[in-house]
Amino acid sequence: MTTKELATLIGSLNELDPTAVMEKLKAKRTLPDISKYRKQYDVHLHETLEPAKRPDKKIKNNDNQDDWVKVNRLAFPMQKLIVKRALSFLFGSPVKLLCEIEDETKQLNEKKVLDSVDQILFDNKSNSFNRKIARETFRSTEVAECWFAVSKDEKHEDYGGISTNFRLRVMAFNPWDGNELYPLFDETGDMIAFSRAFTRDDDEGKKLEFFETYTEKSTILFSKKESVWQITTTPNILEKIPVIYAKQDEVEWSDVQWSIERLEYLLSNFADTNDYHAAPKIFVTGKILGFSKKGESGTILEGDKESKAQYLSWDHAPESIKLEIETLLRFIYSFTQTPDISFEAVKGLSEISGEALKMLFLDAHLKVLEKREIFDEYLQRRVNLIKTFVGTLDVKLKPVASKLRIVPEIQPFIINNIKDLIEMLSTAVQSGIMSRKQAVTLLNMVDDVDAEIEQIEKEEKERNTSDILQPVF
Numbered sequence: 471m472t473t474k475e476l477a478t479l480i481g482s483l484n485e486l487d488p489t490a491v492m493e494k495l496k497a498k499r500t501l502p503d504i505s506k507y508r509k510q511y512d513v514h515l516h517e518t519l520e521p522a523k524r525p526d527k528k529i530k531n532n533d534n535q536d537d538w539v540k541v542n543r544l545a546f547p548m549q550k551l552i553v554k555r556a557l558s559f560l561f562g563s564p565v566k567l568l569c570e571i572e573d574e575t576k577q578l579n580e581k582k583v584l585d586s587v588d589q590i591l592f593d594n595k596s597n598s599f600n601r602k603i604a605r606e607t608f609r610s611t612e613v614a615e616c617w618f619a620v621s622k623d624e625k626h627e628d629y630g631g632i633s634t635n636f637r638l639r640v641m642a643f644n645p646w647d648g649n650e651l652y653p654l655f656d657e658t659g660d661m662i663a664f665s666r667a668f669t670r671d672d673d674e675g676k677k678l679e680f681f682e683t684y685t686e687k688s689t690i691l692f693s694k695k696e697s698v699w700q701i702t703t704t705p706n707i708l709e710k711i712p713v714i715y716a717k718q719d720e721v722e723w724s725d726v727q728w729s730i731e732r733l734e735y736l737l738s739n740f741a742d743t744n745d746y747h748a749a750p751k752i753f754v755t756g757k758i759l760g761f762s763k764k765g766e767s768g769t770i771l772e773g774d775k776e777s778k779a780q781y782l783s784w785d786h787a788p789e790s791i792k793l794e795i796e797t798l799l800r801f802i803y804s805f806t807q808t809p810d811i812s813f814e815a816v817k818g819l820s821e822i823s824g825e826a827l828k829m830l831f832l833d834a835h836l837k838v839l840e841k842r843e844i845f846d847e848y849l850q851r852r853v854n855l856i857k858t859f860v861g862t863l864d865v866k867l868k869p870v871a872s873k874l875r876i877v878p879e880i881q882p883f884i885i886n887n888i889k890d891l892i893e894m895l896s897t898a899v900q901s902g903i904m905s906r907k908q909a910v911t912l913l914n915m916v917d918d919v920d921a922e923i924e925q926i927e928k929e930e931k932e933r934n935t936s937d938i939l940q941p942v943f
Contacts, residue, residue: 471497471654473662480685488692488699492681495665496652502611504645507721511553511609516545518734542741548730548802549609549723555808556722557604559834560841562883564597565849569876579870582630586860587853587876589628594640600849606644607844608722614643614651614664614715616684617855632864638856643713653715662686664713684713710858716848726802733798740791807837831884838882849878 471479471494479486479494509515517523526538567588571580599615606613617640625635643649643666650667665683672678681692686709691702706712723730803810809831853876861868895913898904907923916922 471662472656476654476656476662476685480688480690483690483701483703488701492665492667492692495654495663495681495683496667497654499652501650502645504610507609507611508646510721510723510727511549513545513547513550516734517731518545518738519543524738542738544738544741545734546730546737548726548733549721552723552726552802552806552808553605553608555811555834556608556806556837556841557601559831559883560604560838560845560880561597561600563881565600566879566881567591567853567876568879569874571874579867580874582632582864583857583860583867583871583874584630584876586630586632586863587856589630590638590856590859593628593637599640599642602642603716603848604841604845606642606646607716607718610645611719611721612645612651612715612717614653614666614713615640615852616643617712617852617859619859629860629863632860632867634863636863638859651715653717661711661713661715664711664715684711686711708855708858708862710855712855714848714851714855716844718844723806725805729798729802729805733795733802736791736795736798740788740795743788804833807833809834831882835882835884838880842880845880846878849880853878 479491483491509517524541524543526540529537529539567584569580569584571577571584603613603615617638619636620639622635622637625633626637627633643651645651648668652665652667653661654663654665656662663683663685665681667679667681669677669679679694683690683692684706686706688706689704691704693700693702799810802808857871857874857876861871892913895904895909899906899909906926907919910916910919910922910926
């Protein structure tokens with residue numbers, strides 16, 4: 471749909487059938503199969519736990535009657551682990567805001583805009599919110615966030631000193647919670663509208679249907695009451711779609727789903743085998759004359775001279791099963807670029823350097839680079855939207871906010887070796903290839919870099935003065 475066609479459609483809302491309008495806004499989009507993803511993600515819903523997929527075994531008891539023996543049904547939350555590790559490496563460290571303020575004549579206003587953006591993100595707990603967004607993308611294949619202004623009774627100046635009674639808030643839209651997402655793009659790939667279908671329960675527990683659409687000009691709410699759709703339109707003062715949308719082709723574990731199912735099948739069968747054969751068994755030929763008492767040392771069986779007893783040993787241990795289990799685990803970790811950082815995997819490692827840690831997590835960091843194809847653009851759109859809101863709160867800041875370049879930068883999670891990092895930065899400063907300010911910034915151990923530099927220089931000056939005044943014998 472083109473922008474012109476969308477404008478014509480919105481302009482004719484009162485003349486058209488609401489159902490037909492909503493179908494056009496959906497643009498015949500195929501929704502992700504959330505029920506399938508939920509069964510794979512939730513360990514309690516795995517197929518290996520279903521009696522229909524893995525039925526109990528029928529055997530003959532001592533009375534030659536049919537009896538049923540419960541089989542082992544084992545399931546493992548590998549899908550959840552893959553998602554957790556991926557989002558932890560992607561957003562385990564806070565996203566940095568990079569901004570160079572160069573225009574001295576506009577420096578104060580640029581600082582106001584930057585402080586406002588930073589405070590709005592802080593108020594909305596962006597660090598944890600980023601992880602929520604990543605989780606929904608990885609397990610649902612898509613997610614959206616919607617920003618909206620909330621009017622408060624009292625004014626505040628938290629946003630860069632701007633006096634306002636508005637607060638900017640954000641909420642996530644994800645299919646996992648029952649939302650149907652319908653982004654609408656024009657012929658150039660730009661999103662010209664975003665719609666969401668959802669239901670809510672009224673006070674009597676009845677399901678109410680809603681369909682809301684966000685455009686640059688307005689927000690349109692379709693609400694169904696007593697089988698009749700009603701339409702409410704609200705102007706969009708931001709003049710920008712207040713929704714950011716992210717999508718990936720498949721869930722995070724899609725390439726190894728078969729491996730996980732095979733692993734659960736093998737381990738369930740292996741558990742059954744252990745139940746039958748783990749305890750020692752004795753095979754007897756001939757006639758048994760008697761047993762020893764429980765706990766009695768010495769002979770445990772008595773038989774005639776023709777009898778023979780021997781333990782049944784597992785001469786051919788299931789090495790092939792063990793090999794397949796280990797191979798499947800390696801495939802699952804490798805194909806999803808998920809590092810195995812369990813205690814068993816790392817307990818043999820001695821103290822290693824920072825560079826060695828980077829190599830250990832190299833595959834996970836390469837995966838972060840791939841995910842940045844989605845989230846660099848996503849986070850940049852978020853910042854641009856917040857800048858627009860700041861310019862709306864204070865019209866004097868609008869030209870500055872639109873031109874100020876604020877770039878969010880994702881910092882992949884890494885366990886830093888502080889000793890190695892300090893030595894490296896100290897060497898760089900002493901050799902003259904890095905400033906002290908940059909070194910303190912990269913060390914990331916203080917909140918106010920400028921204040922820390924000032925304190926360091928003050929202490930150095932005091933030490934130098936003390937050294938000069940010390941008597942020499």
